[in-house]
Amino acid sequence: MAIKLYNTKFRKRVEFIPINESDVRMYVCGPTVYDRAHLGNARPVIVFDTLFRLLRYIYGLDHVTYARNFTDVDDKINATALARQQAGALGTLEDLIAERSDETIKWYLEDMAALGALEPTKMPRATQYVTQMIEMIEDLIAKGNAYEIEGHALFRVRSYPEYGSLSGRSVDDMIAGARVEVVPYKEDPMDFVLWKPSSDDQPGWNSPWGHGRPGWHIECSAMALDLLGGEFDIHGGGNDLMFPHHENEAAQSTCAGHEFANVWMHNEMLQVEGKKMSKSLGNFFTVRDLLKQGVAGEVIRLVFLMTHYRKPMDWTDAKRVEAHKMLNDWFVVLRKHGYSPKTVDKLKASGDWVADIELMGVLSNDLNTPGALARMHVLAKARTASGLVPLAHALEMLGLVSDWNVLDASSSQDDRMPDWVPVVIDRLIAERGAARASKDWGEADRLRDLLNTAGVQVTDVAGTASWLLGSGFNPVVLEGLK
């Protein structure tokens, strides 16, 4: 099956041809680990996780290498560590910095796992690759593409004529835009930092240019080279990274003599209720915040998949509700046709666990996840258990099911339901059943209205009543009936 991907380099969709089909290689810029991941951080993770899953489906589970870094050289990490030290925390500053990075990485992996993201095959930390970064900088200096001055190593932008081609900018225009900071020691205002000196309260490494630390951009170039080689298939990240980060990566790596990435992919940004998420607007929240509110990770993921990755995505409460209903409806259909964790295992063992060709085709067209979801609605109309296999397969393939035990939980909104609630509800249902049996419709409806007011949805099928918690569940209404 052929995949088409939009390559930022060419500004169009092109057929994806791997360098080596038995080892497809992808690099994605990971987080700076100074705090909990906010919702915007989740977008590239989900987008490229979906691509990772698609690539693994097509080329084989063991034939895709996905590297995503952790940037653990950063002023904010240092600031946190320093604050902790001043507050009396034990250990050296280096220890405290490492501690902060470790805990943030752990949070990140937990939160992303909750969103159904597989762990990348490689997760390098910048601090483990300083040697390689220094080597690369030395190489660039030797080749005349970089220079040392006042403890800094700077990339000589004018030495690379292609500079700006990835992000579609010209050096002259940018300078004309007058937003370039002029620093006296730079040969040219566009030149960017490869290495900079560290003060005593900052972490540092010894280098030919003195005690210091690497610039941000060189990290990714060095790690990608070490883990994926000089030429690899896909480089991904948010489109905010296109300039300067990716432009600089490409410049460094190309000048160092490497082909670097064949396909550049950029996801669009996230907004919240139509506005950019920012602390000043007060609409800033983390993935963990949502999970704590009881929004399932799979629901969050589905909201992301509802919008194509190259379009701005709006997180809204309405979409959260819609995604929840969508996912729940699919599980209801599967349960109705006898699906359980056991039947899924059986299907997989028997070789009947197959994908829908049309859906895979849609998904392969530049990761058209909304199109794939539309196809799933059609697949969900199947009237037989075997006919629903492609739907179940798609749910798992898109990371919307991490554990098929979801099929066992019938009315599963357990977290927000105190123990006494089902007891009260069952009693009211029983009373209503008695009223119905004696054709006391007034009383029966009064009880149902009461349950509805509490957000409990009552459903009569073939004479017996069942119930589900609706989105507006409010236990307070039932409190007095305990």
Add this chain to the structure above:
RNA sequence: GGCGAGUUGGCGGAGUGGUUACGCAGCGGAUUGCAAAUCCGUGUAUAUCGGUUCGAUUCCGAUACUCGCCUCCA
């Protein structure tokens, strides 16, 4: 100021040079003690103005509006 992306029905959201997917909501029907749930059916859209074309929502240009990046904020 420079560069880029976008504008599809009430809402969300795809594809496509030739009757506009799909979901939600709405409406009609079946079913129901009445509802709900379910099932069946159904109306409504390609920002504006030009151009190319037999034909444009799709290609090109302009206008308006929105958003992003240029400021280590993903």
